[in-house]
Amino acid sequence: MKALMITLCAYSRTGGMERFNQRIIRSLSEMDGVQAQVFSLWDDNCSSDLGGHVTYAGFRSDKLRFLLRFAGALLSFRPDAVLVQHVLFAWLHPLIRLLCPNAEILLFVHGTEVWQRPSPLFRRLVALVDRVVSVSRFTTEKMVDAYDIPESRFALLQNVFELREFPTDKPLDLRERFPQLFQVNQSAVKHRLLTVTRLSGRYKGERETIMALPAILRLFPDTHYYIVGNGPLADPLGDLTRQVSVAEHVHFLGAVTDEELAKIYAACDIFVMPSKGEGFGIVYLEAAAHRLPSVAGNVDGSVEAVVDGETGLLVDPDDVPAIANTIIELLQDPEKRLQMGEKGYRRVIESFSHKRFHRTFESILCSRGASTNAHSRHSQSVP
Numbered sequence: 001m002k003a004l005m006i007t008l009c010a011y012s013r014t015g016g017m018e019r020f021n022q023r024i025i026r027s028l029s030e031m032d033g034v035q036a037q038v039f040s041l042w043d044d045n046c047s048s049d050l051g052g053h054v055t056y057a058g059f060r061s062d063k064l065r066f067l068l069r070f071a072g073a074l075l076s077f078r079p080d081a082v083l084v085q086h087v088l089f090a091w092l093h094p095l096i097r098l099l100c101p102n103a104e105i106l107l108f109v110h111g112t113e114v115w116q117r118p119s120p121l122f123r124r125l126v127a128l129v130d131r132v133v134s135v136s137r138f139t140t141e142k143m144v145d146a147y148d149i150p151e152s153r154f155a156l157l158q159n160v161f162e163l164r165e166f167p168t169d170k171p172l173d174l175r176e177r178f179p180q181l182f183q184v185n186q187s188a189v190k191h192r193l194l195t196v197t198r199l200s201g202r203y204k205g206e207r208e209t210i211m212a213l214p215a216i217l218r219l220f221p222d223t224h225y226y227i228v229g230n231g232p233l234a235d236p237l238g239d240l241t242r243q244v245s246v247a248e249h250v251h252f253l254g255a256v257t258d259e260e261l262a263k264i265y266a267a268c269d270i271f272v273m274p275s276k277g278e279g280f281g282i283v284y285l286e287a288a289a290h291r292l293p294s295v296a297g298n299v300d301g302s303v304e305a306v307v308d309g310e311t312g313l314l315v316d317p318d319d320v321p322a323i324a325n326t327i328i329e330l331l332q333d334p335e336k337r338l339q340m341g342e343k344g345y346r347r348v349i350e351s352f353s354h355k356r357f358h359r360t361f362e363s364i365l366c367s368r369g370a371s372t373n374a375h376s377r378h379s380q381s382v383p
Contacts, residue, residue, distance in 0.1 A: 001366060002035045003028060004073055004103075006092070007085035009042040011058075014255075015198060016282040017110055020135065020159055021085055022048070024108075027358045029054045034365075037073055041066050067092075074099040081106055081365060084129070087114050093128040104368060105129040108157075111279020111301060112201070115142045123147050133157050133364060136280040136301040155364045158304070160352040161285035166259045174263050180251045181226065181267050190222040191331055194268040194292070196261065196283050199231025203277030205297065205317050206237055212324035213246040220331050225250045225272075228264060265290035269337060270330050273297075274317040281305040284312070285352050288344030293337050295326050311344035 005028070010021035028036040029050045036054045038046075043058035050056055059066040073079070074096060081104045082096050096105055107129040118126065126147055132154045134140040140154045166172070175182055182189055197204045206227060216223055227237070227250070234252055241247040256264065265271075271287035271294045284294050284305035294312035296302035306312040315326045330337050 001033060001081070002077060002079045003037075003081045003083055003365065004070075004077060004079035005036060005038045005083040005085060006070060006089055007038070007040050008088065010038075010040055011046060011048075012043045016159065016280075017086075019282060020108075020110070023160065023354065023357060024083070024085070024361065025050065025054065025056070026354075027361050030358060031362055031365075037077055037079075039066060039070055039073070071095060071099060074103070079103050083365075084108065087126060090122060090125040090128075093125050097128060104131070106131050106133055106364070108133045108135075109139055109143060109279070110135050111139055112203070112277050114139065115146060115277075117146045129153075131155055131364075134279075135159055136304045138301040138304060139279040157357070157360055157364060158352065159280050159282040159285065160354055160357040161282055161289050161348060162354050163289050164258060164262070166262065172259055172263055174260065174267065177260070178251075178253060178264070180224070181264070184224065184248065187222070189224050191220050191224070192268040193223065193225045193270050193272045193327065194228070194264065194287075195226070195271070195273050196228045196286070197231070197273065199227070199229050199233040199237070201277060202233065203275055203317075205272070205274035205276070205323070206233070207240060208274055208317060208320050208323055209272050209327075210237060210240050210246060210250060211244060211320045212327065213249060214244055215321065215324035216327055216331070217246065217249060219328055223249065223331065226253055226264065226268065227251070228253045228256055228261060230255050262290065265292060268292060270295060270327060271312075272323075272327060273302075274315055274323050275302055276300055276317040278302045278305070285348050288312075288341070289348045291338075291341035291345045293330060293340035293344065295323070295330070307343075307347070311340055311347055 007021050009018055010025060025038055028034060038056045040058045042061055044060050045058055046056040084105060084107045087109060093105060096103060109132055127149060132149060134154055134156060135158055144151050195206055213225060241250040271292045274295055274297045276297045276299050278301045280301040284296060287294050288311055294306045296306040296312055296314055297317035298314035303314060306314060308314040313326050315322050
């Protein structure tokens with residue numbers, strides 16, 4: 001089988017979508033009998049060893065060169081499947097149909113990038129795909145409603161997370177780089193809340209968490225809130241911390257390395273991200289893999305990543321008092337936090353492994369329907 005994958009980004013940025021793309025590429029490199037070419041519009045070079053049957057090209061945002069190489073690959077490589085890793089590539093669907101009519105088009109979707117109701121033209125372009133591979137049932141439902149694509153043309157491929165091993169010869173000590181994790185104004189920090197985000201979307205719940213802090217601090221005055229990540233919302237959120245008089249308890253740690261992040265997870269007590277725009281939320285799996293319970297929103301794909309009452313608690317992401325009370329509930333019960341953290345860890349290990357992702361993806365990629373209709377000939381129902 002030959003597969004041609006196009007993506008906006010896999011290696012030059014950090015985020016859930018990029019990690020998903022990396023895992024797709026890794027899976028392609030591990031499949032026997034599959035030849036693959038990967039074209040990334042924004043990336044430069046690939047940071048992984050892809051073996052001999054997967055080739056990779058980055059185009060540094062050069063759209064013309066990307067388009068020419070892509071068209072050339074359709075004609076010369078003649079892929080059996082074209083893996084479209086972002087809905088913005090829908091404008092290429094007619095080109096795929098024209099130059100490689102026998103190729104199956106698989107569109108991979110995550111969340112907010114496909115939820116909005118598109119224009120009639122864009123809906124027609126998207127509808128040219130044979131199957132849509134969605135990271136969650138929630139995103140499937142939202143896209144079925146927005147694009148009028150039948151659910152029978154969707155397949156489910158959930159995000160996964162794997163713990164990384166780091167060198168032990170030089171143990172990492174966070175106290176020098178991030179002293180605010182352990183001591184603030186000569187006082188020891190006893191309770192730590194954590195959010196990991198890009199600080200670029202206004203739906204992650206950092207604002208509401210900051211607004212919930214005054215109520216939390218009345219009962220737990222030694223609580224501090226740490227936000228990992230860079231983005232344009234850092235300054236407005238910093239202003240908000242001063243407006244509600246919690247600036248001394250909120251710390252923006254900026255960008256960190258993977259090893260630093262693992263240590264930060266280990267130093268914290270609760271992962272807090274009451275989002276209302278997650279397609280799935282791989283970061284909740286990351287938190288669970290580090291044995292942290294999560295406080296998540298109850299209106300989006302978070303409900304598939306966090307099991308309410310078992311691996312964390314779900315809450316109305318617009319209800320600041322409810323967010324405060326939910327965090328207080330976990331702060332008051334260390335044993336519940338430990339139990340949720342352990343259940344979350346076991347769930348990630350048992351249900352969200354790379355092996356399971358690989359097996360599901362390979363099944364999706366290698367299965368083809370029998371109908372002659374170009375738009376429905378390759379269908380797979382959501383499990």
